[in-house]
Amino acid sequence: MEQFAPPAGEGAALARLDDFLDRASAYPGGRDRPDLDATSGLSDHLAVGEISPRVVWARAMLRAEVSPEHAAGIGKFLSEVIWRDFSRHLLIEFPQMPVACCRPEWEGFPWRKDAPELIGWQRAETGVALVDAGLRQMWLTGRMHNRVRMVVASWLTKHLLIDWRVGLAHFADCLTDWDPAANAMNWQWVAGCGPDAAPYFRIFNPERQAEQYDPQGDYRRRWLAGFDGASYPEAEVWLQSIPPAWNRGPWLPGPPSMLAKGRNAALAALAQFRATISET
Known part of the structure; x- marks a missing residue:
């Protein structure tokens, strides 16, 4: 929705980058906390070309030189910029990445293409607080904190056993910072079928993730009307934005x-799946 849209343009992107670099020392410890404003917030600007990774890199390296107290945080931040660039190289080498498993044997995994639970996931009605909070944030703002994206994706591909490509398509429809390479690589990473993927048996527990990364419940309260008895303005806007049906x-x-x-x-x-693979 318009009220959640960040300022647009190259000037806004550069201002956001400079603001982040002023507080980059907190990035390593806060980057996984959706309840904090600890990340760069540059994903929208990068996605639409309002700022380039080269400009981000050059300005960040210069700041690390003149402000050594931020150097460690900037180094961690730049490693994430490299990870984003890595996804672009993967897409060049494997153009089918948005539609095909990087490890072809995983095409035989028994994911479901559709299921009754899919609608509940898409509508942020899973009954899992962190999952629903992330999906509602995405519905309203076009963005979702990366830690929460992993939990949301894990819930779909593992707890619900729904094909990662279904989730990828939903994110592509909803995200304003959608990037074809990063979106595909990250979904395959969570699903366990990517070239450098988390092992499939790593199944995110959303309650433990919430306890660790949203310890006071501020993120969940912000997006879930009624969670913990609270009703934040953003949560009320979500209720007003959905179809009456x-x-x-x-x-x-x-x-x-x-x-x-x-x-x-x-x-x-x-x-x-392993038994099937061993038999072939």
């Missing part, structure tokens, strides 16, 4: 059993 009221958690049930289903699917 959704008929949504205050956010409600799902049954606790769904965490273990989803994890067990994912591990069973992995065992089935």
